[in-house]
Amino acid sequence: MKADRTSLSDLLRVSGFKATEGRVEVLGLFIKAGRPLSQMQIMEMLGPRLDRASVYRILSAFTEAGLLHMAYVDGRHRVYELPDKCGHSHCHPHFSCRSCGMTACLEDFQVKCKGSIGKGFVAERQKVLIEGLCPGCKGK
Amino acid sequence: MKADRTSLSDLLRVSGFKATEGRVEVLGLFIKAGRPLSQMQIMEMLGPRLDRASVYRILSAFTEAGLLHMAYVDGRHRVYELPDKCGHSHCHPHFSCRSCGMTACLEDFQVKCKGSIGKGFVAERQKVLIEGLCPGCKGK
DNA sequence: ATCACAAATGCGACATACTTGCAAAAAAAT
DNA sequence: ATTTTTTTGCAAGTATGTCGCATTTGTGAT
Structure with a gap:
């Protein structure tokens, strides 16, 4: 771009x-x-x-x-x-390190949803956040 | 309980x-x-x-x-x-209405993840939030 | 190019959600 | 019952975000 x-x-x-x-x-x-x-x-x-x-x-x-x-x-x-690679109803997931706060977009990570969210509800967008430790904070 | x-x-x-x-x-x-x-x-x-x-x-x-x-x-x-029904690495998803702010736990909704989050990263928890409209706000 | 108007900015004050320090109070250990 | 340790209440402090309003800045018309 x-x-x-x-x-x-x-x-x-x-x-x-x-x-x-x-x-x-x-x-x-x-x-x-x-x-x-x-x-x-x-x-x-x-x-x-x-x-x-x-x-x-x-x-x-x-x-x-x-x-x-x-x-x-x-x-x-x-x-x-930016809404790059995000469709109307889904968005790529993110990772967040609970130790240092570093974040990243997860491009090679797919989320599949199964089941109903309930009668009458309309899903418009899906946000997925993976929390954990980044390589730098892992050993400590 | x-x-x-x-x-x-x-x-x-x-x-x-x-x-x-x-x-x-x-x-x-x-x-x-x-x-x-x-x-x-x-x-x-x-x-x-x-x-x-x-x-x-x-x-x-x-x-x-x-x-x-x-x-x-x-x-x-x-x-x-409470961490009911939440394992170490996953948690039941939630719904949030973008109009009235109402929220709910999605019990009948499963999220399956596929792919890697990257070398050296440790995933500890997964947060999924579905945004949309609740039945009350749907018609408006 | 200049002007006039609508829209965006900067500034200061405000609002809200949360945190912290510390003395007093309440649990637990003795 | 007394001592010790943790937790609480209070008040002040911090951080993130919002608002009103005068001033400035783009933009389209002239």
Whole structure:
């Protein structure tokens, strides 16, 4: 995926947004990182160029527009990601290390569901989080 | 499951806890409720008999000892439950309505995982959350 | 290119969920 | 019953997220 400012701006405008500097930067960050990001991580990468409140607003707006998904909640942090490889009704699972908090997308891991969720319920999305230990924290 | 105070106290002591009144009440609440509970719900049920901070400490301690699981995060609330029907490496999935926030345990819904989470990673627990609409919010 | 308008931002204040330090109280051990 | 250890209540503190409002910034029209 190309991530130059012009194409990012176009993508934003197509999604109904003004292509402001902050939005271009945040969207570019997600594309460049290729992994889930939280507000805090975004702030750390951008420095004080963008206000905390603006980052929150951008994340909410992007999520509502479908440009981002809230991937999972990590402790107290909401973690967002591009909806790459996520269909309408499922999303790839994630791993989270309970020791160091490190997270990763699990691409080679499939989840099969069986059974009914109950009469009258409509399933729209499926979130799977595997908790455990990463290689670094395993030995300790 | 019997839930009289004496057996609750014994269960607590076996788990390495002092059987204080607050702990007995909180554990009894989970057993009687038979559904996931948040700190706020517990406070509402108990009234001012137990301090907010104590409830948080009890929930943390119980979770660390394996008496409870943190089932999922509902908005800003951490929701806990007894580890009934949850093995070491899997846990029954939950449903959450995106409209009204109502949640439920999915007992008749199995999740099978296939594939590797990666070399060196240790999976300890699996959290599955289905998001969608409940019967009440479906029509709107 | 400039202007005017709608929308986004920054800032400060607020809200909420949770945590921590510490003295007092309650279990358990003696 | 007395001592010891753990837990509790209270109050203050921290962290994450939200809101209102004046100011700034894109954008489309001129």
